Amino acid sequence: MVSHQASGKASVPAVPAASPSAPPPVPPPVRSRTAPPDSLSPSRAADFMQCPLLYRFRVIDKLPEKPTPAATRGTVVHAVLERLFDSPAGERSVRRARSLVVGEWERLLERRPELAELFTGETAGDAADGAELARWLATAEELVERWFSLEDPTRLEPAERELFVEARLESGLRLRGIIDRVDVAPTGEVRVVDYKTGKAPRPQYAADALFQMKFYALVLWRLRGTVPRRLQLVYLGSGDVLSYDPDEGDLRGVERKLLALWDAIRRATETGDWRPRPGPLCGWCAHQALCPEFGGTPPPYPLTVRAEPPENGPPRH
Structure with missing residues (x-):
């Protein structure tokens, strides 16, 4: 029988304590190469409140939008109501105002000839196109005439x-x-x-x-x-x-x-986080094909990796 006699404490090799695994490196933050616009209008503020992605499409990406008959009619009517005040007060009649509609449409068409396509059908002939334009002009005249039931331009002298x-x-x-x-x-x-x-x-x-x-x-x-x-x-x-x-x-x-809205716009510009906000007006949006809510993909957004601080930065204590 073999016996083992201990002569003092046995020497046991030290086992290093398990150290927690190091966390994965944090990627450097990213920010946009696009600077936020330095101004805000009522329309663009309303765009961001309605849908941040719509604001991006219009302001950052500057995506074109096809004109509509309704928006174009609004432009013509505004021009008529402005120009009517060029006439003496006694001549600011319904008849005079209605007569300005065609002229203001022609002025607008000179600046934006593409608007003629609003009343040019793919298969319709000139007569049908002319009838459609005539109906549209008549609706503009009706809006101008209705204004006289709300205000009396003969008693107004705008500053x-x-x-x-x-x-x-x-x-x-x-x-x-x-x-x-x-x-x-x-x-x-x-x-x-x-x-x-x-x-x-x-x-x-x-x-x-x-x-x-x-x-x-x-x-x-x-x-x-x-x-x-x-x-x-x-x-x-x-x-x-x-x-x-x-x-x-x-x-x-x-x-x-x-100011709070502008802070949100600046953050979205820097991070590229332009989230769509679905709502009742989505059905009227011209950018559905690019919106994730409709299965689309927005254009690439310009983001860049923010530079790391230099190695010879401030001394560590």
């Missing part, structure tokens, strides 16, 4: 028409837009008027409709130091007028909202 306004906030954000009409009373009170060729919104959507007008009021306040007395939306499609009397508190709230 400004199609006024381009622009103001830069302390944050650096530039606000800009075009106001259809500015009226100034003998007392100095200002009324801002915007024409809409569509129908008035339902009461629950009135605040969204007034956002554009409050935007204009904010710009005028920053430019001139006076809050407009009244904001007025004139809906020619339904024959309604939506009015609102803002105060400084309203406009400060709009400014805060715009």
